[in-house]
Amino acid sequence: MDDKIVCGLCPNACSLSEGQTGACRGRKRSGGKIVPINYGCITSAALDPIEKKPLKHFHPGSFILSVGSFGCNLHCPFCQNFEISQSGMELPHQPVTAEALAETAREMADKPPGNLGVAFTYNEPLIGYEFVLDTSKLLKNLGLFSVLVSNGMISEEYWRALLPYIDAANIDLKGWRQEFYDWCGGNLATVKRNIELAAGKIHLEVTTLIIPGKNDSVEDMKEEASWLASLSTEIPLHISRYFPRWRSEIPETPVGKIMELAGTAGEYLKYVYPGNC
Structure with a gap:
């Protein structure tokens, strides 16, 4: 009988048989344990x-220096980078090894136009947790920065x-209602908790992509901005305009809606930035 192993990295908690890959496409059960098959696999x-x-x-x-791999633990129908995330x-x-990436970042820091370190981005970096952790430790020793662009869908202990x-x-x-996260295959409570944990410990900024009819209500933005302000009124919020991509044919977000919601958020937060307008 095959006793399945649960991957505890994120709330999806994929239960995997030997040789099976998780929903994120980046983690697999091999040799009786969960391993990151995207470790050091750079696609961008x-x-x-x-x-x-x-x-x-x-x-x-x-x-x-910005790098991405493949896979994601969400399946947002509107994903802008679906070619690699899915x-x-x-x-x-x-x-690429963690050592080689850190050394490349150091070499680039010494040449114009300079380099702060490494940003893990493009796909969801946290499904490649081990590579991010290993590289970030090396970067810190070199006096360089580690930056994440993430959906925040990771278990608290990690x-x-x-x-x-x-x-x-x-x-x-991504949205202020669990119903929106259901559409994406995620968990709002987890993301909010991880924002809470990051606030005050690292430099934190937040992005919400506004999709007509899905997460564009003024009331939701009031609640979101008010909640962020309860953590710190100085957390920058980026309110970005959506365009149809991948499986979503919802028409693009009107610029006026972005400006309206930015104005709403600005009643609570000091720094609000409309994006993609």
């Missing part, structure tokens, strides 16, 4: 302006263990 890399993450208040005007090992990738090695993060707060 670029030297990006830090503002592109988006991080408006973390060393503005600087650049950061793929697995079949996606072309370049194997998040707590990682936070001491992370310098900044932009976390997607």
Whole structure:
């Protein structure tokens, strides 16, 4: 009889038989344990302006080496990077060790235009938890920064263990209702808890992508912004405009709606930024 093993990294808690890959496509049961099959598998890399993450208040005007792998533990129908987030090992990738990535980041820091460190982004970086942790420890020893662009869908014990090695993060707060997270295959309570844990410990910014008819109500934004303000009124909130992608054919968000919600959030938070307008 095959006794399944539960992957405890995120709330999905995939129960896996030997050889089976989790819903995130990045973790697999092999040799009787859960292993990250996307460890060091880089599908995308670029030297990006830090503002592109988006991080408006973390060393503005600087650049950061941004890397992504494959897989995600959500399946948002509107995903902007579905080509890599909804793929697995079949996606072309370049194997890189944590040591090599950290050294590349250091070398780039010494050359124009400079480099802050490494941003783990493009797909969901936390399903490759071990690689992020290993690389972040090395970066800290080199005096460089580790940045996350994440959906925040990670179990609390793992998040707590990682936070001491992370310098900044932009976390997607995708919607203010669990019904919205049901649409994406996620858990709102987990994301909120991880935002709470990060606030005050690292540089934190939050992004909400506004989708017409799904998460665009003024009341929801009031509640979201008020809750963020209860943690700190200085948490920057990025309110971004949606465009149809992947499986979603919902029409693009009107610019006027973004500006309306930005105004609402601005009643509670000091820093609110409309995006993609």
